[in-house]
Amino acid sequence: MPDVNILGLNTGDHDPSACIVVDGQVVAMVEEERLTRQKHAVGALPVRSAQFCLEASGLSPDDLDCVAVPWVDNARYLRLHPGGNPRVTFQFHPDTPLNDCPRVRSVLRALRVRRIPQVACVSHHLAHASAAFRMSGFDEASILIADGWGDRVSTTLACGRGREISLVDQLSLPRSLGYFYSALTETLGLGPFAEGKTMGLAAYGAASDHLVDEVLKHCTSEDGARLAGLEADYWDPTRSTPEDVFRYWMGSIAGFVDSDRGLINDVAEVPGLKRGSNLAAAGQRALEAAMTTLVTRLVAATGHGQLCLGGGVALNCSANGSIARMAQIEDLFVQPAAGDAGNSLGAALEAAHAFGEPSPGTLTSTSLGPAFTNELIRTELDLAELSYTETDDPGATAAGLLADGLTVGWMQGRAEFGPRALGHRSILASSARPEMKNVLNDVKRRERWRPLAPAIRDEDAAAALRSQRLAPFMIVADRFRRELAPSVPAALHVDGSIRPQTVSRELQADYHRAIEEHSRITSSLAILNTSFNDEKEPMVTSPRDSVATFRRTDLDCLVIGNFVCRK
The missing domain is CATH 3.30.420.40 (ATPase, nucleotide binding domain)
Known part of the structure; x- marks a missing residue:
């Protein structure tokens, strides 16, 4: 049976994004803002993100079998369901007429599609539920979706069993x-x-x-x-x-x-x-x-x-x-991309389910965006006339810089999707130095009272965190055990809470190495991690973005691929 190629698009009025699912597996995903450099990309269409996803998966626009979007057209919805009854919106609508989806039509036109694929509309909260449940690794689970609104629904209670998601209850506007x-x-x-x-x-x-x-x-x-x-x-x-x-x-x-x-x-x-x-x-x-x-x-x-x-x-x-x-x-x-940007994923996964494609498996990494070779990085550094040295151990090199009290822009591997930097496009600092919270917030031109996240090794989670749970996506608040808190002063919020990320050696060897070596030097088990950007821009994606932010801010160092730049 040939692969089924599904392009998921969030075509809403903010945070547009694209995702490619091939034979049930998520191959690529990126937010439009990361490519246009306009934060939240309000009003934009996910054209560049769709182009990236196609290129990353080796597909042409005419290889697409389906385009899935996480919205049901409001006019059609109100015609079919007078009064806005939300219970009937938890549905998958295959073969939606393209004329009913003008923003999808505009994206396909920009991609120069000649063979029009099937268009599927997935109700907004079903897409959120699919993005959460189908990559959770759970065979059975309760599912709670809550947001502002989508297709006039603001809260959904659902149940996942095996491959099926069923509705328990929904609340519509104005209950939001x-x-x-x-x-x-x-x-x-x-x-x-x-x-x-x-x-x-x-x-x-x-x-x-x-x-x-x-x-x-x-x-x-x-x-x-x-x-x-x-x-x-x-x-x-x-x-x-x-x-x-x-x-x-x-x-x-x-x-x-x-x-x-x-x-x-x-x-x-x-x-x-x-x-x-x-x-x-x-x-x-x-x-x-x-x-x-x-x-x-x-x-x-x-x-x-x-x-x-x-x-x-x-x-x-x-x-x-x-x-x-x-x-x-x-x-x-x-779901680490729990907001609307992640719904290109949910729409694509729900379409793949409808096609009978295999389960995508458990989400272990959000690094599904663009990557750049060392050759391309070297070219960009040369064009920028930045001096640099080379290293065959980026993690250990970064750890030494952090232990010396320096801030490090860190760009390694494929860019992550979602609002959290998870060690691919990050700014790092030592958590052992209490002043680094203010320093890092100043680098990003943010308010000094805002908290920063600690990153620790997976193998330290049970001994270090009160919950004793792995936290790969930095999206659940926790606390360090009381006896460890004094060694990580810059990582603690004013109430003692933290937003930890636990890092796998297998999935992020260089990042794990940086944490491990920093711990060896400083006896502090965590490093500070925040997104690689300043307050007014999206997270960096490319070497050019990284160089621009490095130059514009008060960052001390840049570790990008196997290259190291210092001011």
Whole structure:
């Protein structure tokens, strides 16, 4: 039987991406922003990412059998299902007319496709569920998807058994945890796409229950929202928009602030942190209360303590940590590209399932993007007129630089997908030096109060982490064991929490070597890892990107392939 070649595309209005699945296996995936250098690539089509995926898989555009997208056209959806009933949207729609997918048509035109492939529309939350469950390695699992919205659905409870995913329950707009948290972030003045800042800020505040009842009532059940009179107040399922939900939460949060000005507090001892940490802490507590409530309900319905998380809310590491500690949870898999950028993967996997293709297996690495040979790297360094030395042991070389208190831009192998740098496009520093947290945030031109992530070896996880769990994707909050914390001062957030990454020698030999050698020199088991970019740009992809960021920032060193540059 010939291979089935499926191109997954996220064609939404932010974070477009592309993914290629061949014979059921994920071959390549990249976000459009990494290639266009426009953060979040708002409004762009995933053309360059699709071109990369085709080239990486050795395919021409006319080799495609199917293009899968994680959206069902809204107009068609409303015509078929008056009133916006969300339960019928958890579906796979094969053979969608191309004219119903104008953004897909535009991508295919840009790719100069002559033989039009089958077009499949996968409902948004089914794509999220597929991306989470089908690469979790679980035979059976509970699945929770939570985001702002997609195809008018904001929360999905589902069950995976074998190759099948079945629906347990769904909540539609206006019941949206994603919009609640985005409105909280906007209220705090942190800007768009800055929910991660809100999570970090929360640790500085005194958590209260101010918002818990409101969020539980509005975002965890259909009955609660009806009792609150939301539909009568502002929501008409045939005419209202997501912006109406956002405005509701902005007003609601403002009302809580007006009733208790203590939510807008000053934290003068933290440079750059002026106000709002109590409000952030209250919002974070409410989000975690809602997520754990949903998980409790879901596990009771499915009987499965293995849990998969997806959707943009699943990027909240602190909430994921609270879920991981629940007594009902036996094991947890969080899709590392849980947001919409990862849904090109979910759409492609669901299409592959419909074609009867083999399971993709357990996700062990996110390094599915572009890679560059040492010859290409040398050429780029020469063109940039950068002086360099060569090394046959990049990991040990980087470890020595880190131990000397230097910051290192680190580019090795294929670029990773998802918002977390996982040792392929990273900035590294020593966690043994307490000042390195401020130094690294200054390099990235970020607020100094923002936390950084420690990377440790897989084999140290059981002894070092309270959870004793491997954490390859840096997406579940944890803590170091008490006796180890003093050796990693720069890795600890203000509340003692961490967002660890555990690193496999087999999968990332050079990165593992850097951690191991740094530990030998400093007696600190972790190195600091953050994404290789400054505050205003996406993570670097190419040698040219890396050189530009190295020059523009106050980075001390660049270890790129087998080459080392120093300022």
